[in-house]
Amino acid sequence: MNADFARQLLDKHGSPLFAYDLEVVKQRAQTLHAALPEGSRLYYSFKANPLPAIASELRAHGVRAEITSDGELAAAKHAGFTDGIVFGGPGKSERLIATMLENGVTHFSCESFTDATRLSQMAVKAGVQITVMLRVNPQQAPDARLAMSGVESQFGFDEALLLAEGAAERLKLPNLTLNGVHVYFGTQVASVEALAKNTQCALDTAVRVANAVGFECDVINAGGGFPWPYASEATGSDLAGLREALEAVWRSSPLFGKAQLCFESGRYLCAGSGTLLTTVLDVKKAGSKTFVVLDTGIHHLGGMSGLGRIPRSAITLLNLTAQREGEMVADVVGPLCSPLDSLARGQKMPPVEVGDVLAVPNVGAYGLTASLLGFLSHATPVEAAYRGSEVIETWSFQCWHNPNRAV
Ligand SMILES: Cc1ncc(COP(=O)(O)O)c(C=O)c1O
CATH class of the missing domain: 3.20.20.10 (Alanine racemase)
Structure with missing residues (x-):
C-alpha cells in the first residue's frame, strides 16, 4: 500500500493498524x-x-x-x-x-x-x-x-x-x-x-x-x-x-x-484487501541470533498459528520507511511476554531499524479476528477501511458488543 497514506493512518490512529482496501x-x-x-x-x-x-x-x-x-x-x-x-x-x-x-x-x-x-x-x-x-x-x-x-x-x-x-x-x-x-x-x-x-x-x-x-x-x-x-x-x-x-x-x-x-x-x-501496519520497536542480538521486535504479534495476527494450530507459512514484511541494501536474517517477534509470540523465524529480509514501519499484506481474513486479542491485554489496533485515499470507516474491535466503542 502507498507509504504516505500508511503513515497518515498511523499518525492519526497509532501503530499497529489494520487497513482494508x-x-x-x-x-x-x-x-x-x-x-x-x-x-x-x-x-x-x-x-x-x-x-x-x-x-x-x-x-x-x-x-x-x-x-x-x-x-x-x-x-x-x-x-x-x-x-x-x-x-x-x-x-x-x-x-x-x-x-x-x-x-x-x-x-x-x-x-x-x-x-x-x-x-x-x-x-x-x-x-x-x-x-x-x-x-x-x-x-x-x-x-x-x-x-x-x-x-x-x-x-x-x-x-x-x-x-x-x-x-x-x-x-x-x-x-x-x-x-x-x-x-x-x-x-x-x-x-x-x-x-x-x-x-x-x-x-x-x-x-x-x-x-x-x-x-x-x-x-x-x-x-x-x-x-x-x-x-x-x-x-x-x-x-x-x-x-x-x-x-x-x-x-x-x-x-x-x-x-x-x-x-x-x-x-x-x-484476505487480499487487508494490510497490517506495524512499527519496529527494537532490533537486538542474542548470541548468534537477531530479533526484530514489533508492536504487533500473535495477539493481532495468526494467533491460531502461534499455538501451532495452523501450519505457518512464510510471512512478508514490506518496509515502507526505507528500502535498504543487503540482507538480514532475524526472528520476528511481538511484544508479548511469551516465546510463542513469534511471527517468523529465520526470516531473510532487507535490514530494518528501530522506528521503521513495516506492512504485512494479505491479512484481511483471519487476521485480527482469529488472534489472541485478550492475551496480555494490549490495546486493540484500529481497523480502517478505505477506498483510494479516502478512509470510509474506522473501528475498534469490541464495537460489536458495544457500539459506543466505535472510534
Ligand atoms: C462452515 C464454514 N463455512 C465457511 C468457512 C469459511 O472458509 P474460508 O474463509 O476458507 O472461505 C468456514 C471456515 O472455517 C467454515 O467453517
Missing part, C-alpha cells in the same frame, strides 16, 4: 461470482472478518451473510443485511437460537440430531417456522489443507447416521422443515480440480441424504474453501477454468434445475 473486496466478489455457475448464490462467512465496511461492500455486490454467533449477527445487521441470513456452526445454545429467531433469522445449518431437536423446540417456543439444511460430513476425504469434513470431526452429521434406519423419524420435528444439505469440506482448497471434485462430492452427498431422509432438497450449500495466501506477498489463486468445471459438475447432478446451488467464502473475498 474496499476496492479489492469489490473485485474479489466480482471475480468469485464470475467463477461460479450461473444462478449460484454466494455467502460471506463473517468469521473471516466481521468488519461492517467489508461486509456491506460484499452485500452491495450480491453476497449474502453466513453467520455463526450473536456478534456476527450484530455485524451483519450493522452492514445492512436484513434477510436471507443463514446461521450455522456446532453447539448452538438456546440463547443463541432465541437471539437469531428474535432477529428474523429462520434459516439454519444443522449439525446433529440434538441440534435439530433444540432448533425445533426453540422455533415452537417462538411460534415461528424454520428451514434447515442438514450439514453432512460425507464419508469421502476431501482435497483441502485444513480438512473439516470427510475426516472424523465435530462438524455436521456423520453421513452414515443419516443413511441409517430411523434418521428420517428423528428429523420429523415440529416447526422445522428440512430443505437442504450443507457440506463444507475445509479451507484453502488449492486447485480448480479439487474444488470441482469437492462440489461433485457435495452434490452426490445431498442426493443420497435427501433420498434416505425423505425430503425435497431445495438448497445445496456446497461450501467452498476458495484459497488465498495468508500474510505473504504471493499473488492470489487463479480461478481460471473454475466456472466451466463447476458448471459441468452442476449440470450433471439430478439436483440441477430443481435446487438452489450455494457456495460460501471468507478468505477469498477479503
Whole structure:
C-alpha cells in the first residue's frame, strides 16, 4: 500500500493498524461470482472478518451473510443485511437460537440430531417456522489443507447416521422443515480440480441424504474453501477454468434445475484487501541470533498459528520507511511476554531499524479476528477501511458488543 497514506493512518490512529482496501473486496466478489455457475448464490462467512465496511461492500455486490454467533449477527445487521441470513456452526445454545429467531433469522445449518431437536423446540417456543439444511460430513476425504469434513470431526452429521434406519423419524420435528444439505469440506482448497471434485462430492452427498431422509432438497450449500495466501506477498489463486468445471459438475447432478446451488467464502473475498501496519520497536542480538521486535504479534495476527494450530507459512514484511541494501536474517517477534509470540523465524529480509514501519499484506481474513486479542491485554489496533485515499470507516474491535466503542 502507498507509504504516505500508511503513515497518515498511523499518525492519526497509532501503530499497529489494520487497513482494508474496499476496492479489492469489490473485485474479489466480482471475480468469485464470475467463477461460479450461473444462478449460484454466494455467502460471506463473517468469521473471516466481521468488519461492517467489508461486509456491506460484499452485500452491495450480491453476497449474502453466513453467520455463526450473536456478534456476527450484530455485524451483519450493522452492514445492512436484513434477510436471507443463514446461521450455522456446532453447539448452538438456546440463547443463541432465541437471539437469531428474535432477529428474523429462520434459516439454519444443522449439525446433529440434538441440534435439530433444540432448533425445533426453540422455533415452537417462538411460534415461528424454520428451514434447515442438514450439514453432512460425507464419508469421502476431501482435497483441502485444513480438512473439516470427510475426516472424523465435530462438524455436521456423520453421513452414515443419516443413511441409517430411523434418521428420517428423528428429523420429523415440529416447526422445522428440512430443505437442504450443507457440506463444507475445509479451507484453502488449492486447485480448480479439487474444488470441482469437492462440489461433485457435495452434490452426490445431498442426493443420497435427501433420498434416505425423505425430503425435497431445495438448497445445496456446497461450501467452498476458495484459497488465498495468508500474510505473504504471493499473488492470489487463479480461478481460471473454475466456472466451466463447476458448471459441468452442476449440470450433471439430478439436483440441477430443481435446487438452489450455494457456495460460501471468507478468505477469498477479503484476505487480499487487508494490510497490517506495524512499527519496529527494537532490533537486538542474542548470541548468534537477531530479533526484530514489533508492536504487533500473535495477539493481532495468526494467533491460531502461534499455538501451532495452523501450519505457518512464510510471512512478508514490506518496509515502507526505507528500502535498504543487503540482507538480514532475524526472528520476528511481538511484544508479548511469551516465546510463542513469534511471527517468523529465520526470516531473510532487507535490514530494518528501530522506528521503521513495516506492512504485512494479505491479512484481511483471519487476521485480527482469529488472534489472541485478550492475551496480555494490549490495546486493540484500529481497523480502517478505505477506498483510494479516502478512509470510509474506522473501528475498534469490541464495537460489536458495544457500539459506543466505535472510534
Ligand atoms: C462452515 C464454514 N463455512 C465457511 C468457512 C469459511 O472458509 P474460508 O474463509 O476458507 O472461505 C468456514 C471456515 O472455517 C467454515 O467453517
